[in-house]
Amino acid sequence: KEKVEITKEQRTLMKVIVDAYSTHQIPQDVAKKLLQEQYSADENFLLLTEMATSQVQVLVEFTKNIPGFLSLDREDQIALLKGSAVEAMFLRSAQVFSRKMPSGQTEVLEERIRKSGISEEFIIPMFNFYKSIVSLHMVQEEQALLTTITILTPDRPYVKDQQAVERIQETMLELLRKLCVLQRPQEPQYFARLLGRLTELRTLSHYHAEMLTSWRTNDHKFTPLLCEIWDVQ
């Protein structure tokens, strides 16, 4: 039986990441607005756009706190942020959505998302992903590390020094592996299941890219930050 223990420096690393993950949250008034009154599809879409913009800002702040990230090549930092923005946002949205929303409100929010002009072909995989995240019952440490691992994916487009990214990602993967063994000794496949979600995330981000094109055709507006990070317009 493998004796697994978290070293002192791994504990410090985990604390830095979890603190950064829980500190940076989107302003709750935005999420609350989505819950308040009944809006039209276009107003719902506008609220989701406002929330996504906050999510990206929160993501950038969180990423800057990942140990080692700021020592990467500057252009690679941008490439990693752009390459992971949608995945990190969906992962975080699923995590926060499930935690933040008292059960009754989840249905309201789900209905608001359904009625925001997002087509059913995207809604279905989106909510399947959401349910698969909820069913894992991840603890905060696992959520923060999984988001970090998503951001530190070496093979994003335009990343020059992939080895440098790989080195940091491997540190996070090893830490998450240990956490999973300690957290769920009776579930040896749990770590693999978490990483399996990252594959599902990539599929979602392809759907998202397709949606962007269709949203653009029926003239949905995005904020400058979303245009920048999502490469639209």
Ligand SMILES: O=C1N(Cc2ccc(-c3nnn[nH]3)cc2)c2ccc(Br)cc2C12CCN(S(=O)(=O)c1cccs1)CC2
């Ligand atoms: O908005 C979403 N939500 C609701 C949501 C998200 C975050 C918080 C929150 N509260 N506090 N912190 N975070 C609350 C509700 C949610 C929930 C689960 C999954 Br899976 C995904 C989503 C999206 C992510 C963005 N897209 S999007 O397609 O990129 C798009 C952008 C513009 C218009 S449509 C829509 C679905």
